[in-house]
Amino acid sequence: MADVIQRNQSACDAIRDSLQLLFDGELPQEKIETVVSHSADCERCAEEIAALDRLHLLIKGVVEAHADKVDDRALWRCIEARLPRPRAGWWVRLRDGWLQSRWEPAFAGSLAALAVVMLVVGLSWRGSDAPAPAGHSAVQLAAHGGGGMSGIPAEIMQIETDYPVVTVLNDETHSAAVIWVSDEGFGEGQW
Amino acid sequence: MVRRAWAIVGSVLALGTCGAAWAQTAARNPADIVRQLAPGFDTQQFPPAVEVRVGCVVGSNAGPYMDPQLALIGQQLRSLFPYRSYRLLKEEAQQVPWGGRAGFELPGGRYVLVIPRGFREGRITMKVMLIEGARPLVDTSLALRRQARLLMAGPRQENGVLILTIGAEKLDD
Numbered sequence: 001m002a003d004v005i006q007r008n009q010s011a012c013d014a015i016r017d018s019l020q021l022l023f024d025g026e027l028p029q030e031k032i033e034t035v036v037s038h039s040a041d042c043e044r045c046a047e048e049i050a051a052l053d054r055l056h057l058l059i060k061g062v063v064e065a066h067a068d069k070v071d072d073r074a075l076w077r078c079i080e081a082r083l084p085r086p087r088a089g090w091w092v093r094l095r096d097g098w099l100q101s102r103w104e105p106a107f108a109g110s111l112a113a114l115a116v117v118m119l120v121v122g123l124s125w126r127g128s129d130a131p132a133p134a135g136h137s138a139v140q141l142a143a144h145g146g147g148g149m150s151g152i153p154a155e156i157m158q159i160e161t162d163y164p165v166v167t168v169l170n171d172e173t174h175s176a177a178v179i180w181v182s183d184e185g186f187g188e189g190q191w
Numbered sequence: 192m193v194r195r196a197w198a199i200v201g202s203v204l205a206l207g208t209c210g211a212a213w214a215q216t217a218a219r220n221p222a223d224i225v226r227q228l229a230p231g232f233d234t235q236q237f238p239p240a241v242e243v244r245v246g247c248v249v250g251s252n253a254g255p256y257m258d259p260q261l262a263l264i265g266q267q268l269r270s271l272f273p274y275r276s277y278r279l280l281k282e283e284a285q286q287v288p289w290g291g292r293a294g295f296e297l298p299g300g301r302y303v304l305v306i307p308r309g310f311r312e313g314r315i316t317m318k319v320m321l322i323e324g325a326r327p328l329v330d331t332s333l334a335l336r337r338q339a340r341l342l343m344a345g346p347r348q349e350n351g352v353l354i355l356t357i358g359a360e361k362l363d364d
């Protein structure tokens with residue numbers, strides 16, 4: 001008899017430990033069946049389950065009634081302030097800082113104006129009559145004088161071009177000088 | 192208030208410089224471009240001394256074709272260039288004094304400028320510029336022998352390649 005009482009007490013303790021998981025929806029299916037079958041035979045556990053059920057419904061109703069009134073944004077800000085800040089890349093920090101800046105529209109406009117001014121200055125510089133910088137596109141050829149070059153159709157003293165490939169040919173047969181400019185380069189074996 | 196003022200100043204500056212940039216790069220009268228790129232003297236003050244002749248040819252591989260107007264230089268073109276078709280778009284001659292500017296408008300918005308500078312050892316020294324928009328694509332100085340021709344080729348033109356034939360002769364010869 002004492003053993004039966006002790007076994008029943010152990011079963012009730014085990015069921016009682018599972019009740020919170022039951023109401024949280026985290027109890028496995030087989031254990032739910034155990035709790036239900038036990039409570040069918042145990043009046044004391046059945047009363048406890050019913051009491052917990054009433055408490056749950058009461059709390060749920062109160063929470064749902066007030067949920068919309070809670071300013072979760074303010075709550076989140078408070079929480080976020082206490083969270084450790086993740087280390088963002090320098091570009092992300094720069095962008096965020098600029099977006100939060102109070103002078104954002106003015107800076108954007110000033111930067112745009114500065115960029116356009118630099119573009120105009122660059123174009124003006126390029127189109128001026130100042131000597132062009134000697135880049136890969138400026139070819140200065142020796143000015144040949146004397147009888148050695150008298151037969152060639154043209155003495156090319158200087159060529160400046162933006163094309164990456166420049167080919168110069170003097171064709172004495174046809175009394176023609178050719179300046180060929182290309183973006184791609186001349187085909188092999190053409191000349 | 193200050194923010195708004197800065198935004199207005201920035202916008203005005205941006206608009207102003209955009210306008211200046213547009214004025215710089217927009218298509219202009221070729222004569223204006225020429226004056227900027229090659230300032231010279233007023234050609235009307237001096238009598239013409241050189242005849243400059245410029246032809247505009249398009250070479251392509253569209254099909255075997257030689258423009259009848261290119262009969263004199265057809266063989267030369269075939270031997271110098273790899274194309275199967277040669278079509279003459281335009282040919283023009285101008286008489287200018289030494290140092291004068293002979294400008295020729297080309298199809299496709301291009302412009303060629305020839306400035307004969309002088310006569311040395313049987314050659315006409317000149318400056319030749321191929322211009323597109325407001326900038327020179329090619330700028331060359333050369334001394335061209337009598338009855339010789341300069342062929343400048345390479346820029347894309349329609350479905351082919353532009354070939355310019357440039358010649359110059361003294362008028363008193």
